[in-house]
Amino acid sequence: MPDPTTLATVVVDRISSDVVVLHVSGELDTTSSSELTAPLDTHVVEANRAVVVDLGGVRFLGSAGLEALVLGQQRAGRTGVEFVLVASTRAALRPIEATGLDTVFTILRSMDEAVDRYSG
Numbered sequence: 001m002p003d004p005t006t007l008a009t010v011v012v013d014r015i016s017s018d019v020v021v022l023h024v025s026g027e028l029d030t031t032s033s034s035e036l037t038a039p040l041d042t043h044v045v046e047a048n049r050a051v052v053v054d055l056g057g058v059r060f061l062g063s064a065g066l067e068a069l070v071l072g073q074q075r076a077g078r079t080g081v082e083f084v085l086v087a088s089t090r091a092a093l094r095p096i097e098a099t100g101l102d103t104v105f106t107i108l109r110s111m112d113e114a115v116d117r118y119s120g
Contacts, residue, residue: 007032008058008065010039018049019118021111025057028065036065040072050082052114055092066095073105082106086114 008026015021020043024036036053044051053069055061069085076083084106087093096102108114 008035010035012039012043015052015115015118016049018047019052020048020050021052021054021114023054023057025059027060027062028058028068029060029062030064033062033064033068036068037071040068040075044072044075044079044081044083046079046081048081050084050118051076052084052086052108052111052118054086054111054114056086056089056111058089058092061092061095066099066101069096069105070101084108084114084117086111 008024008028011023013021013023022036022039022043026032028036040051051072053072073083085096086108087096088109096105096107108117
């Protein structure tokens, strides 16, 4: 059985001093959603203008992963931080669209779009 701590990874990056990018890869499910929750708690704070969650490397997005994203969105709303998802793969988009969350999240199709949105 694989080690649950290695199912998902999040690499933190920045577009600018006040825009954080969380590059997520792997499988976001019940055993690994905390890999996303912890960095969201750390970076969705008033000091940041925006948090971009890049789901490009996600192979599976389960209900616990969706819940982590919803909680991140809610926290962003409370703290005045813009919360944006980058999602173009079927593995990421299908669960978001199937649950109707595509009407809740701001979804960009590429990191290039995110960089253009927050640069300069």
